[in-house]
Amino acid sequence: MKRDVLERILWSLSVDRFSKEKYREDPQKFLGRFPLDEEGARMILEFDVKAMQEEGVNPMLTLGYWIEMSPDRRVSSYNRKLGSDSAHSASIKG
Amino acid sequence: MKRDVLERILWSLSVDRFSKEKYREDPQKFLGRFPLDEEGARMILEFDVKAMQEEGVNPMLTLGYWIEMSPDRRVSSYNRKLGSDSAHSASIKG
Amino acid sequence: MAEITGGFLVPHDPVMFVAPDAPEADKAKKVWDAYETCAQRLADSAASSVIIIGNDHYMLFGTTCLPKYCIATGHVEGPLDQLPGLKKEQVSNHEALAQHIAQQGSDSGFDWAVARSFTTDHAFSIPYKLIVRRAEEISGRSITAIPVYLASAVDPFITKARARQLGEQIRAAVESFDSDEQLFVIGSGGISHWVGVKETGKVNEAFDHQVIDLCCNADIDGLAAYTDEQVLENGGNGAMEIRNFICAMAAANASRGELIEYQPVPEWVTGLGFIELKKG
Amino acid sequence: MAEITGGFLVPHDPVMFVAPDAPEADKAKKVWDAYETCAQRLADSAASSVIIIGNDHYMLFGTTCLPKYCIATGHVEGPLDQLPGLKKEQVSNHEALAQHIAQQGSDSGFDWAVARSFTTDHAFSIPYKLIVRRAEEISGRSITAIPVYLASAVDPFITKARARQLGEQIRAAVESFDSDEQLFVIGSGGISHWVGVKETGKVNEAFDHQVIDLCCNADIDGLAAYTDEQVLENGGNGAMEIRNFICAMAAANASRGELIEYQPVPEWVTGLGFIELKKG
Ligand SMILES: [Fe+3]
Ligand SMILES: [Fe+3]
Numbered sequence: 001m002k003r004d005v006l007e008r009i010l011w012s013l014s015v016d017r018f019s020k021e022k023y024r025e026d027p028q029k030f031l032g033r034f035p036l037d038e039e040g041a042r043m044i045l046e047f048d049v050k051a052m053q054e055e056g057v058n059p060m061l062t063l064g065y066w067i068e069m070s071p072d073r074r075v076s077s078y079n080r081k082l083g084s085d086s087a088h089s090a091s092i093k094g
Numbered sequence: 095m096k097r098d099v100l101e102r103i104l105w106s107l108s109v110d111r112f113s114k115e116k117y118r119e120d121p122q123k124f125l126g127r128f129p130l131d132e133e134g135a136r137m138i139l140e141f142d143v144k145a146m147q148e149e150g151v152n153p154m155l156t157l158g159y160w161i162e163m164s165p166d167r168r169v170s171s172y173n174r175k176l177g178s179d180s181a182h183s184a185s186i187k188g
Numbered sequence: 189m190a191e192i193t194g195g196f197l198v199p200h201d202p203v204m205f206v207a208p209d210a211p212e213a214d215k216a217k218k219v220w221d222a223y224e225t226c227a228q229r230l231a232d233s234a235a236s237s238v239i240i241i242g243n244d245h246y247m248l249f250g251t252t253c254l255p256k257y258c259i260a261t262g263h264v265e266g267p268l269d270q271l272p273g274l275k276k277e278q279v280s281n282h283e284a285l286a287q288h289i290a291q292q293g294s295d296s297g298f299d300w301a302v303a304r305s306f307t308t309d310h311a312f313s314i315p316y317k318l319i320v321r322r323a324e325e326i327s328g329r330s331i332t333a334i335p336v337y338l339a340s341a342v343d344p345f346i347t348k349a350r351a352r353q354l355g356e357q358i359r360a361a362v363e364s365f366d367s368d369e370q371l372f373v374i375g376s377g378g379i380s381h382w383v384g385v386k387e388t389g390k391v392n393e394a395f396d397h398q399v400i401d402l403c404c405n406a407d408i409d410g411l412a413a414y415t416d417e418q419v420l421e422n423g424g425n426g427a428m429e430i431r432n433f434i435c436a437m438a439a440a441n442a443s444r445g446e447l448i449e450y451q452p453v454p455e456w457v458t459g460l461g462f463i464e465l466k467k468g
Numbered sequence: 469m470a471e472i473t474g475g476f477l478v479p480h481d482p483v484m485f486v487a488p489d490a491p492e493a494d495k496a497k498k499v500w501d502a503y504e505t506c507a508q509r510l511a512d513s514a515a516s517s518v519i520i521i522g523n524d525h526y527m528l529f530g531t532t533c534l535p536k537y538c539i540a541t542g543h544v545e546g547p548l549d550q551l552p553g554l555k556k557e558q559v560s561n562h563e564a565l566a567q568h569i570a571q572q573g574s575d576s577g578f579d580w581a582v583a584r585s586f587t588t589d590h591a592f593s594i595p596y597k598l599i600v601r602r603a604e605e606i607s608g609r610s611i612t613a614i615p616v617y618l619a620s621a622v623d624p625f626i627t628k629a630r631a632r633q634l635g636e637q638i639r640a641a642v643e644s645f646d647s648d649e650q651l652f653v654i655g656s657g658g659i660s661h662w663v664g665v666k667e668t669g670k671v672n673e674a675f676d677h678q679v680i681d682l683c684c685n686a687d688i689d690g691l692a693a694y695t696d697e698q699v700l701e702n703g704g705n706g707a708m709e710i711r712n713f714i715c716a717m718a719a720a721n722a723s724r725g726e727l728i729e730y731q732p733v734p735e736w737v738t739g740l741g742f743i744e745l746k747k748g
Contacts, residue, residue, distance in 0.1 A: 003262075004262030004263045004304045004305045004531065005262075005263050005305055007304060007305065007526075007531050008263065008304070008305035008530070008531040008532075011526060011530045011531050012530075014526075014527065015527055015530070015548075016110075016112070017112040018110070018111040018112040018115075021112075035263065035265075035278055053665070058526050058621075058622060058623070058664075059663060059664030059665045059705060060525045060526040060527075060621060060622070060663060060664055061526050061664075062664055063663065063664030064525075064526065064527065064664075078664075079666065079668060082665070082666040083666050084665075084666035084667070084668060084669075086666070086667070086668045086669035086670075097542075098251065098542030098543045098584045098585045099542075099543050099585055101246075101251050101584060101585065102250070102251040102252075102543065102584070102585035105246060105250045105251050106250075108246075108247065109247055109250070109268075129543065129545075129558055147385070152246055152341075152342060152343070152384075153383060153384030153385045153425060154245045154246040154247075154341060154342070154383060154384055155246050155384075156384055157383065157384030158245075158246065158247065158384075172384075173386065173388060176385070176386040177386050178385075178386035178387070178388060178389075180386070180387070180388045180389035180390075248532065248533075249532075249533055251542075251583065251584040251585040251586075252528065252529075252583050252585065252586055252587060253528070253529055253533055253535055253538055253581050253582075253583055254581060254582045254583070254584065255533055255535055255581040256574070256579040256580070256581065257579065258533055262531075290624065291624075294536070294624065294627065294630070297577050298579070299536040299537065299578070299579050299626075299630070300536070301533050301534060301535040301536065301581055302533075302534045302624055303531065303532050303533055303534070304531040304534065305531040305532065306531075306532055307532060344570065344571075344574065344582055346579075347574065350574070350579070
């Protein structure tokens with residue numbers, strides 16, 4: 001269930017422009033409309049893509065979310081956040 | 095094909111808030127991104143729900159579009175536009 | 189094994205919520221009371237979960253992907269189309285069973301589209317609120333609910349024959365689920381109503397009684413024998429929802445139905461029929 | 469009857485467009501040239517339409533409805549995820565045939581989700597641009613393209629066995645289509661790549677060669693024999709796209725495949741394989 005809700009939020013924030021706007025205006029308020037516990041909200045707010053993947057979230061979504069919404073947006077940073085030592089990085093979903 | 099595109103536009107304008115905003119800002123520009131002929135665009139712009147239904151568009155969409163986007167929004171007016179003499183009217187999709 | 193021990197066929201008419209006072213009071217009361225009767229019978233049963241078989245109204249699924257049938261296997265909330273007295277709420281789904289139905293379907297040729305996080309429309313939420321939630325109140329026990337959506341209002345429609353097979357698959361999946369739970373199934377929709385078309389407000393009592401008789405005789409063949417043209421002509425585009433009845437009847441494997449109430453209500457643009465599905 | 473007379477298995481690697489100069493020039497050229505070879509062979513054929521079998525990347529379909537397989541039967545545009553050199557354009561679909569495939573599926577137990585108006589992603593649009601559109605340029609004739617999307621990257625996945633059956637159904641539908649058209653089919657995806665996970669950039673040449681050998685031997689059984697765990701372990705989450713290969717191979721009913729090119733390109737995070745499906 002946690003995974004499902006995380007995926008819904010990431011998917012909305014990857015593809016739905018209205019959701020993106022609302023999230024940027026007030027992330028806490030946006031997340032408040034989903035049944036998400038504190039730890040889940042933290043994962044989203046802190047772009048903790050590693051923790052989300054450990055929760056079972058599809059990597060296509062964590063990557064898409066990072067590229068769309070994170071302050072940094074670089075895939076090299078995404079890979080570091082995941083603990084990857086990859087020199088190469090898909091800059092978008094393969 | 096015309097029906098398909100009309101349905102996509104009506105569906106977007108019924109449920110997608112970003113599309114609604116964009117349409118309200120500039121209907122012509124919004125419609126311009128779809129492969130729609132002049133007559134199709136006229137149907138949308140003039141809320142010609144009767145013509146759209148004759149084109150095969152699902153009545154749930156013409157009704158939803160009317161209620162969401164038309165200046166009037168009343169189902170009684172929708173029925174008149176359809177040529178209905180019904181005294182009764184589903185105020186939303188049944 | 190789990191088991192479907194009963195069920196209902198009921199309408200999901202949003203106009204009841206929007207214009208509760210439009211029909212004469214006595215008629216309206218009979219309809220609301222019929223939901224209450226269903227709730228009471230569900231409360232009196234041992235069912236701990238309900239599968240509600242409804243259909244989208246071209247709101248939940250769009251032109252970029254129209255599924256023939258979809259099941260919510262995870263988080264559920266709704267309805268998207270909120271009404272006075274029917275506000276959006278979180279729904280307690282039976283996730284394990286829903287996932288089992290999808291998986292067992294996949295293993296046996298039923299390629300369920302799956303909603304991992306779903307927002308319902310009124311087709312689920314009206315019977316959910318008036319029957320399932322109310323039965324929880326009456327009985328004091330928790331009852332989960334699984335949303336199933338068929339392509340009954342948006343073409344390409346699921347065929348009536350396939351709706352029946354799908355109901356049989358749901359039953360087989362329930363019976364292969366490792367638990368001793370009892371379930372109810374609700375077919376949500378109908379009977380005659382014309383939606384968004386110029387005939388709106390028409391109710392065809394003769395057609396409604398035909399459908400009711402077929403349901404009460406558990407005559408799925410009879411229901412499936414209607415061509416879509418016949419249904420559209422006699423019951424309106426809203427009556428295409430008899431697919432939901434067929435699926436629910438096949439899932440319940442009922443031997444008969446008992447008419448709880450029928451009211452033709454032009455003010456609510458629908459012939460409203462309530463049937464309990466009885467086993468044995 | 470219409471007929472599928474040939475086809476290709478090719479990758480759909482967006483990084484080629486984003487970072488064309490990342491690999492050494494010779495390697496990169498071999499990959500772009502492989503697409504050109506496919507385009508030339510399509511141009512040289514008599515095919516007037518191509519079915520492209522790809523998969524969503526959790527972008528087109530969301531958590532509220534994840535179809536096992538979906539076909540675009542009407543208006544098509546794309547890609548949604550535009551890239552440098554891959555801008556959104558209108559696609560000329562073969563609507564009549566696409567609708568026939570969906571209908572024939574419905575009649576034979578394949579419940580296609582249908583996209584009446586569809587936006588593709590790069591899984592369709594890369595082979596569409598580099599092969600179909602290019603073959604139109606070379607040959608001067610029009611070639612339509614039908615998007616088919618399988619659940620190969622988002623779970624619940626279509627099983628490999630079902631992907632094969634679906635390919636067989638596509639073939640049967642094409643052969644029951646009343647026209648003398650020739651078609652090609654393209655399986656779009658693979659081979660080894662790790663997407664969005666910490667192994668990104670890894671390429672497993674040994675696995676890629678195994679897959680290539682199976683494809684060249686038209687050994688669908690061999691491909692279907694991989695467990696998902698084996699694919700994930702050896703080919704990464706991107707290699708789950710071998711489902712698209714299986715479906716295309718079953719649709720083409722090829723007796724063998726001919727390797728056009730293989731390049732392991734860590735800079736493009738993928739082992740890129742190009743195979744022509746040959747009949748007879
Ligand atoms: Fe891919
Ligand atoms: Fe309905």
